Amino acid sequence: MSVIDPRSIIVINGLLAIVILVILLSLRRSVPAGVRGLAAWIGAYAAMVGTVVLLVLRPWLPLLATHALANALLVQAILLIDLGLRRFHGRPASARGRLLVALAALLVFGLAVLEGAGARTRLLLVTSFLLGSLVWTLVYVLRRPRPTVGERVTQLALLAAGAGVAYRLLTLEQVGQESVLFHPTPAQAVYMTALSTGLLTAGVGLILMVNERLRTELEGLTRTLAQTTEELRQQSEAKSKFLAYAGHDIHQPLQAIHLLMGSLLQTGGSPRQQEILRQMEVSVHALSELLDTLLDISRLDAGAVKPQWADVALDALLARLLQEFRPQAAARGLRLRLWLPRGPLQVRTDERLLGSVLRNLLSNALKYTPQGSVLVAVRRRQDGQLLVQVRDSGIGIAPEHLQRVFDEYFQVDNPQRDRRRGLGLGLAIVRRIDQLLGLRL
Numbered sequence: 001m002s003v004i005d006p007r008s009i010i011v012i013n014g015l016l017a018i019v020i021l022v023i024l025l026s027l028r029r030s031v032p033a034g035v036r037g038l039a040a041w042i043g044a045y046a047a048m049v050g051t052v053v054l055l056v057l058r059p060w061l062p063l064l065a066t067h068a069l070a071n072a073l074l075v076q077a078i079l080l081i082d083l084g085l086r087r088f089h090g091r092p093a094s095a096r097g098r099l100l101v102a103l104a105a106l107l108v109f110g111l112a113v114l115e116g117a118g119a120r121t122r123l124l125l126v127t128s129f130l131l132g133s134l135v136w137t138l139v140y141v142l143r144r145p146r147p148t149v150g151e152r153v154t155q156l157a158l159l160a161a162g163a164g165v166a167y168r169l170l171t172l173e174q175v176g177q178e179s180v181l182f183h184p185t186p187a188q189a190v191y192m193t194a195l196s197t198g199l200l201t202a203g204v205g206l207i208l209m210v211n212e213r214l215r216t217e218l219e220g221l222t223r224t225l226a227q228t229t230e231e232l233r234q235q236s237e238a239k240s241k242f243l244a245y246a247g248h249d250i251h252q253p254l255q256a257i258h259l260l261m262g263s264l265l266q267t268g269g270s271p272r273q274q275e276i277l278r279q280m281e282v283s284v285h286a287l288s289e290l291l292d293t294l295l296d297i298s299r300l301d302a303g304a305v306k307p308q309w310a311d312v313a314l315d316a317l318l319a320r321l322l323q324e325f326r327p328q329a330a331a332r333g334l335r336l337r338l339w340l341p342r343g344p345l346q347v348r349t350d351e352r353l354l355g356s357v358l359r360n361l362l363s364n365a366l367k368y369t370p371q372g373s374v375l376v377a378v379r380r381r382q383d384g385q386l387l388v389q390v391r392d393s394g395i396g397i398a399p400e401h402l403q404r405v406f407d408e409y410f411q412v413d414n415p416q417r418d419r420r421r422g423l424g425l426g427l428a429i430v431r432r433i434d435q436l437l438g439l440r441l
Contacts, residue, residue: 005184006192013196014052020203021045027210035213040084040095041206047077048199064113071126072106075133081202082137085154088209089144105129120175127169130195134162150208157201164194254288296356300432307350307437314345314386317355318376325362332366335373341380353433360426361390369394406431 024045028038054061054070079098086093108129112122141147141155168191261281265274299305322338329336347354358376365374372393379387397405406427434441 006188009189009192009196010052010055013200014049014056016200017045017048017052017203020200020207021049023207024203027207031210031214032217034217035088035210036090037084037086037088038210040080040087041203044077044080044084045203047073047080051077064110067113067122067126068106068109071109071129072102075105075129076102077199078130078133078137081158081199081206082133082140084206085137085141088213101133120172123168123175124172127165127172127191131162131165131169134158134165138162148209148212150205150210150212152205153208154202154205157198157205159198160201161195161198164191164198167191167194254284257284258288296429300429300436305353305436307353309348309350311346312349312351312354314347314378314388315340317351318358318378318388321355321358321362322376324359325366328366329374332369333371334366334369336366337373337375339375339377341378345378345386347386349437353437357430357433357437357439358388358390360430364426365390365392365394368392 021042024038024042028042031038051070051073054066054073058066076098079101080095083093083095083098108125109122112125117125138155138158141151141158144151144155147155168187171187174185174187258281261277261284265277265281269277318338318340322336326336362374362376369392374390374392377389377391379389381387431441433439
């Protein structure tokens with residue numbers, strides 16, 4: 001019967017224990033603080049590595065260090081696996097009792113060595129402590145209801161380790177007075193292989209348990225996020241629909257106030273009263289503009305705006321828009337120019353919505369151009385599509401603001417929210433209309 005050399009078993013399992021230890025250390029850096037037990041498992045596999053180091057150095061160390069300390073570390077490793085399992089599942093567990101058991105094992109093993117106990121006695125003590133620790137851990141893991149794959153692997157691994165230790169305990173009559181650690185006997189090979197393979201496979205099960213917990217928590221967070229997003233979408237849609245369909249009713253009292261104030265201005269009154277009425281009229285006009293803009297956004301968000309598709313002469317539309325903005329440009333001392341390519345410029349779009357987009361862009365260009373000119377140009381692309389450009393010699397937009405300028409109420413140079421400088425909603429409307437019309441801004 002061929003037997004695996006115990007020295008090879010020890011070295012190979014030491015290397016595998018280091019691999020598991022490194023994986024557990026890397027997991028500890030990435031898992032949330034709510035996943036507990038990893039520290040205990042890291043301690044367990046560090047103790048296993050320490051055990052292997054002591055056994056490899058056995059020829060150069062006293063028997064007390066290699067036998068008593070190495071086996072006490074192995075007992076502590078099993079108890080730390082149990083501690084980590086209980087903490088992982090949220091059960092109250094203290095390291096103090098397990099440390100006391102490991103210290104008791106160290107004391108018993110040390111006394112056995114100092115008293116000159118034979119190999120059979122020492123092995124009896126070691127296997128009894130190991131079997132007791134494994135049974136204590138197995139009782140807990142086997143009582144877990146509906147175990148996961150990782151928990152099932154851990155259960156089977158600990159059962160294999162316990163079976164190997166129990167088998168060695170049943171074959172003690174084969175042991176003489178000399179140490180059998182490195183003797184290539186079948187019983188010793190089965191014992192060491194079952195114990196080490198079981199404990200290492202338990203490490204694989206522990207890693208699977210952590211990954212399963214993380215996956216479950218991530219799926220739960222994803223479901224919660226999806227539910228919250230859907231609730232927010234429904235609330236936003238309800239708000240937008242309310243504003244979109246209530247716009248007419250909101251406009252009526254504002255229009256009435258505007259007409260009444262106009263009548264009051266015509267009835268005369270003191271200069272002070274006339275000034276107050278004019279200021280009120282300006283405020284009502286500003287409120288009406290704000291309401292119009294908010295209602296435009298709400299109608300777009302609520303899907304109440306449906307494009308009326310038709311063939312539109314783009315050159316004629318741009319000519320009308322420039323004629324509309326020429327007085328404003330002249331008042332600011334700016335040149336407003338139009339450049340068109342040769343040939344017909346027919347596009348399939350909604351003329352009113354496209355006009356709103358271009359009107360907003362032209363208004364911004366004039367507003368933020370202190371001197372120079374504004375050019376509206378149409379160019380033909382190689383793919384046959386038309387590119388409409390609104391170019392100005394104004395202040396420009398910093399790269400970090402290029403995306404944010406399309407957010408509601410965002411204005412680069414208006415942190416004080418001065419209403420005379422606009423509301424910061426024009427480009428938000430532009431982006432919504434572009435999406436509605438399938439344009440690329």
